[in-house]
Amino acid sequence: MDDCIFCKIVKGDILSYKIYEDDKVIAFLDINPLSKGHTLVLPKQHYVNILDLPEELYLHMSKIVKKISQHLNDKYKPEGILINQNNGKRAGQEILHAHIHIKPIYSDTQILSEIDLRKSFSKEEMDKFVKELSLS
Ligand code: AMP
Numbered sequence: 491m492d493d494c495i496f497c498k499i500v501k502g503d504i505l506s507y508k509i510y511e512d513d514k515v516i517a518f519l520d521i522n523p524l525s526k527g528h529t530l531v532l533p534k535q536h537y538v539n540i541l542d543l544p545e546e547l548y549l550h551m552s553k554i555v556k557k558i559s560q561h562l563n564d565k566y567k568p569e570g571i572l573i574n575q576n577n578g579k580r581a582g583q584e585i586l587h588a589h590i591h592i593k594p595i596y597s598d599t600q601i602l603s604e605i606d607l608r609k610s611f612s613k614e615e616m617d618k619f620v621k622e623l624s625l626s
Pocket residue numbers: 495504506518519520521522523530575576582583584585586
């Protein structure tokens with residue numbers, strides 16, 4: 491995609507702080523990180539989000555996320571690691587080239603928690619959701 495900033499990074503047209511690369515995936519440091527070591531893992535080929543990523547590629551990305559998380563943990567010893575992927579603008583996705591965030595969380599890292607915003611549904615509603623959503 492010509493106007494995609496992450497495609498430009500993959501091609502080497504824009505500088506990035508790359509920490510990992512293989513034939514399918516690249517990982518570089520986020521330019522406006524939440525914390526030291528905040529890394530983005532993305533496919534070299536342009537896909538928009540989890541819905542159009544081929545399953546095999548998503549599985550491979552997950553393997554790399556695990557590998558880099560372990561590496562960040564060994565190097566920087568954070569108190570936790572937050573992993574998230576925003577899919578769609580309404581879900582906070584600014585760059586429409588699929589990517590997974592790996593965010594080390596240290597004692598002084600400010601994180602917005604969604605816990606206070608969570609809802610609770612009645613047993614009837616939960617049963618209805620299970621009926622609608624059950625895959626087995
Ligand atoms: P998202 O909101 O999930 O689409 O996240 C996009 C992320 O890309 C943000 O955290 C940005 O700071 C990061 N970002 C934007 N431009 C660059 C860039 N040129 N190099 C590295 N990270 C970038």
